[in-house]
Amino acid sequence: DAGVIQSPRHEVTEMGQEVTLRCKPISGHDYLFWYRQTMMRGLELLIYFNNNVPIDDSGMPEDRFSAKMPNASFSTLKIQPSEPRDSAVYFCASSAGTAGNTIYFGEGSWLTVV
């Protein structure tokens, strides 16, 4: 079975540019998560969706960040405008909606903002 698929794997962009990260969750999973990982702060939950509806976006750093899930098989995380401090690995993850179920991570999108 295909796992969580993310694109792009690596992106280098200039400060001020818009960045769009994409994710395809595991088929049948009804929860989708966006995490950000840095050396200083570790793995932080930015936002998660249940059945395509955003449930908790309290981890989104500021208004420059937005996420959408137009259907069960696709989500985007957008940063506009991007700043150097946004440089991190962004992981998308998904899980089935029962307590105790494993969260499966994609390979991550490595973002560098210069």
Added chain:
Amino acid sequence: GQNIDQPTEMTATEGAIVQINCTYQTSGFNGLFWYQQHAGEAPTFLSYNVLDGLEEKGRFSSFLSRSKGYSYLLLKELQMKDSASYLCAVRPLSGGYQKVTFGTGTKLQVIP
């Protein structure tokens, strides 16, 4: 909220046993995950503990004490490929049980 503490780094010898500790303070607790993350890769699931006690899965075991807010991951017969970061993560009891909080991870280096 949750607060999770793990040692930052550990070193152990190939063939030995290592124990990675995790302590947590949380307003409500449902269960605790351990994930393994090799450098440059995604975290992968190792274990999930809900009840007190030790759960064994091959060379890896995970222990939980809910009353003490404490867990450990035990790795036996260490292999070089076990060099990775090990992330402890807590699932809350309420406020969205999918809102799992991760510790910053313990970077384990296995040496010959």
